[in-house]
Amino acid sequence: MRMAVLTVSDRCSQGVAADTAGPAVVALLRQHWPEAEILVALVPDDVATITAQLEKWCIDGVALVVTTGGTGLGPRDLTPEATRRVIDREAPGLAEAMRAKCAGLNPFAWLSRGIAGLRGNTLIINLPGSRRGAEESLMSILELVGHGLEIAAGGQNHP
Numbered sequence: 111m112r113m114a115v116l117t118v119s120d121r122c123s124q125g126v127a128a129d130t131a132g133p134a135v136v137a138l139l140r141q142h143w144p145e146a147e148i149l150v151a152l153v154p155d156d157v158a159t160i161t162a163q164l165e166k167w168c169i170d171g172v173a174l175v176v177t178t179g180g181t182g183l184g185p186r187d188l189t190p191e192a193t194r195r196v197i198d199r200e201a202p203g204l205a206e207a208m209r210a211k212c213a214g215l216n217p218f219a220w221l222s223r224g225i226a227g228l229r230g231n232t233l234i235i236n237l238p239g240s241r242r243g244a245e246e247s248l249m250s251i252l253e254l255v256g257h258g259l260e261i262a263a264g265g266q267n268h269p
Contacts, residue, residue: 179239
């Protein structure tokens, strides 16, 4: 299985700040899917650039794309808008579950605008850009993601 992690950050892409969320997400994915090939990229907060990378991975047959960053209320936080340009169908329950579960740990989770959806068989999930927010959000839905990937690939088994 192929997975990908896209860090969206002007500051990290310019070398002004270190990306801590992307590597943390990769580590969580490796814990749960040790056999997976995990691709990584780092791009600025630019809709066209984000869209192009997401589309490339979808075309290349990546099963899961997780983005981190660009989901807040800032003027350059446009990852959900870029993701909407790419996906065919939304999977709103994943984003709702992340916000609901994480808000108990941090009420600022309600400010995340991240979405989730499918383009073909590729599941795309937006996570917050902080390491803590990305880790907590992904951990809150890992079981759902595993089942979602099986179903998106054509599986019929339901727990």
